[in-house]
Amino acid sequence: MRVALPTWDGRVSPVFDVARRLLVVDVERDAEVGRSEVDLEEARLAARASRVAAIGVHVLICGAISWPLEAMLTSAGTRVIPRMCGPVDDVLRAFIAGQLASEAFLMPGCRGRRRRFRGGRRHGGPPGTSRWRGMA
Amino acid sequence: MSESPEKRATETILDSIADGVFTVDESWRITSFNRAAEQITGVSRKEAIGQMCSDVFRASICETQCALKETMRTGRPIVNKAIYILDANGRRIPISISAAILKDAADNVIGGVETFRDLSMVEELRKELEEKYTFADIVGRSPAMRQLFELLPRIADSNSTVLIEGASGTGKELFARAIHSLSPRRDKRFVAINCGALPDTLLESELFGYKAGAFTDARHDKPGRLAIADGGTILLDEIGDVSPAMQSRLLRFLQEKTFEPLGAVEPLQVDVRVVAATNQDLNKLVKKGIFRQDLFYRINVIRLKLPELCDRREDIPLLVDRFVGKFNRLQDKDVAGVSEEALALLMEHDYPGNVRELENVIEHAFVLCRGGLIERHHLPPALRNETDSKLPRGERALTLKALEAIHIADAIRRHGGNRTAAARELGIDPSTLFRKIKSLGIPLPGSDHGNRKKE
Numbered sequence: 001m002r003v004a005l006p007t008w009d010g011r012v013s014p015v016f017d018v019a020r021r022l023l024v025v026d027v028e029r030d031a032e033v034g035r036s037e038v039d040l041e042e043a044r045l046a047a048r049a050s051r052v053a054a055i056g057v058h059v060l061i062c063g064a065i066s067w068p069l070e071a072m073l074t075s076a077g078t079r080v081i082p083r084m085c086g087p088v089d090d091v092l093r094a095f096i097a098g099q100l101a102s103e104a105f106l107m108p109g110c111r112g113r114r115r116r117f118r119g120g121r122r123h124g125g126p127p128g129t130s131r132w133r134g135m136a
Numbered sequence: 137m138s139e140s141p142e143k144r145a146t147e148t149i150l151d152s153i154a155d156g157v158f159t160v161d162e163s164w165r166i167t168s169f170n171r172a173a174e175q176i177t178g179v180s181r182k183e184a185i186g187q188m189c190s191d192v193f194r195a196s197i198c199e200t201q202c203a204l205k206e207t208m209r210t211g212r213p214i215v216n217k218a219i220y221i222l223d224a225n226g227r228r229i230p231i232s233i234s235a236a237i238l239k240d241a242a243d244n245v246i247g248g249v250e251t252f253r254d255l256s257m258v259e260e261l262r263k264e265l266e267e268k269y270t271f272a273d274i275v276g277r278s279p280a281m282r283q284l285f286e287l288l289p290r291i292a293d294s295n296s297t298v299l300i301e302g303a304s305g306t307g308k309e310l311f312a313r314a315i316h317s318l319s320p321r322r323d324k325r326f327v328a329i330n331c332g333a334l335p336d337t338l339l340e341s342e343l344f345g346y347k348a349g350a351f352t353d354a355r356h357d358k359p360g361r362l363a364i365a366d367g368g369t370i371l372l373d374e375i376g377d378v379s380p381a382m383q384s385r386l387l388r389f390l391q392e393k394t395f396e397p398l399g400a401v402e403p404l405q406v407d408v409r410v411v412a413a414t415n416q417d418l419n420k421l422v423k424k425g426i427f428r429q430d431l432f433y434r435i436n437v438i439r440l441k442l443p444e445l446c447d448r449r450e451d452i453p454l455l456v457d458r459f460v461g462k463f464n465r466l467q468d469k470d471v472a473g474v475s476e477e478a479l480a481l482l483m484e485h486d487y488p489g490n491v492r493e494l495e496n497v498i499e500h501a502f503v504l505c506r507g508g509l510i511e512r513h514h515l516p517p518a519l520r521n522e523t524d525s526k527l528p529r530g531e532r533a534l535t536l537k538a539l540e541a542i543h544i545a546d547a548i549r550r551h552g553g554n555r556t557a558a559a560r561e562l563g564i565d566p567s568t569l570f571r572k573i574k575s576l577g578i579p580l581p582g583s584d585h586g587n588r589k590k591e
Contacts, residue, residue: 067226
């Protein structure tokens with residue numbers, strides 16, 4: 001599974017629409033197996049969504065994101081986990097451990113909202129059997 | 137936890153302000169957050185305090201052009217910068233922000249303060265205003281256009297033939313479409329045909345259609361545009377370019393409302409409203425014998441003369457706004473508008489190609505401008521060089537002298553002809569400026585507001 005997080009100053013970039021750097025991490029069997037960073041120069045939302053899809057990102061964990069961009073990413077097949085904040089490595093670790101649902105990572109003002117995901121990796125199976133496993 | 141009376145008083149004052157206000161410490165964590173800030177961002181004070189300002193504020197500039205960092209770097213406060221923030225639902229909220237540094241009594245930086253204003257209402261008002269100056273997709277607030285807007289519904293309501301006259305790019309088809317969409321025929325088809333673009337035989341088969349077997353390769357019946365437009369409106373564009381033979385066929389149709397498709401034995405009756413358009417002076421064509429007088433009288437029932445763009449310059453800013461909005465939507469860009477200097481250039485141009493030319497100019501600028509404001513250098517070179525061409529002859533190639541002349545002429549123009557002010561901006565003595573104006577042969581505006589001294 002390929003996970004991506006926009007980064008800025010070691011933290012999740014606050015607004016994905018204008019984020020400049022993307023950390024791309026390959027995760028296999030609950031462990032990080034490789035990472036790279038790419039520049040995001042696309043100013044246009046549609047181009048930005050296509051770029052993320054072209055990188056082969058399955059899950060995008062980001063901060064604030066405008067709804068049209070989120071819709072474009074979703075329709076391009078990227079699962080978006082929006083409104084996350086905090087140090088990138090902590091967020092990534094929590095995602096891999098299936099603990100991203102913790103409110104500590106939700107942006108202020110987004111807490112108590114109806115959640116659209118359940119803590120990053122899907123629960124319900126033994127470790128290493130999340131539904132994203134076969135997609136990497 | 138008890139708060140000091142002073143802090144409580146400050147909070148009360150901040151809460152009474154309609155603008156959002158928050159302060160940050162040196163590590164960019166929020167230390168105070170007023171009620172308006174809560175309302176605009178949708179983040180409660182409790183949640184905001186102690187958090188990184190970028191996670192709370194979520195502004196388009198946080199990452200690249202943080203207003204506070206910019207203020208700290210330059211030492212100059214930022215006032216009313218237009219940006220957007222994202223709310224929890226992913227909606228962009230347009231705001232204007234101002235930023236300043238906070239210092240303690242010993243002049244040490246202890247953080248910063250940002251104030252911001254929700255511009256959603258302003259945006260709504262702007263849209264409302266735009267609607268006021270927009271009529272069926274046609275933009276204008278000039279007296280000429282408003283007069284046309286007033287006429288349009290009445291013209292649309294009638295069933296009479298309309299002749300639209302206007303130079304290329306003035307929006308003849310747009311007006312024809314507006315007449316159709318405002319008329320009781322709006323549910324039927326609007327069909328446009330450019331009479332000037334087609335040779336006679338093709339125009340005939342396009343307009344009137346043909347029957348199978350009418351000529352070689354005519355295997356099936358083809359309905360003409362007139363038949364397609366039955367019950368609706370047809371626009372005969374470039375009517376002045378129609379050949380005499382075709383003119384007589386059109387005349388017959390206008391008189392009898394019937395026509396015969398090529399190869400047909402029975403005439404067809406249709407109910408079509410005709411709107412004719414031309415960029416030529418049909419009166420002159422009639423006098424020259426190129427255009428049939430009887431046809432002219434048939435189509436000249438209601439006549440609309442569309443003004444050229446150079447005759448309604450006051451509409452240029454509105455049109456520019458419209459095109460910027462259009463290309464933002466089409467190209468998914470975020471161009472805020474046009475800088476003052478670029479707008480001044482756009483206002484000065486004569487637009488032989490009218491609104492279409494202006495649209496092309498904005499499209500050109502969109503290719504070069506990635507965001508922010510469209511500046512002078514984003515405009516087509518021909519437009520930029522116009523100011524240059526008003527400068528000394530024979531010095532158009534960019535020699536040092538020519539550049540100097542352009543620079544000086546620009547400065548004088550910026551100051552409305554005030555040479556003293558221009559000299560101050562250029563950092564030279566007024567007498568040096570006068571000498572340069574003379575030696576470089578720079579043309580001057582009629583009056584000199586800043587210098588009444590007679591030479």
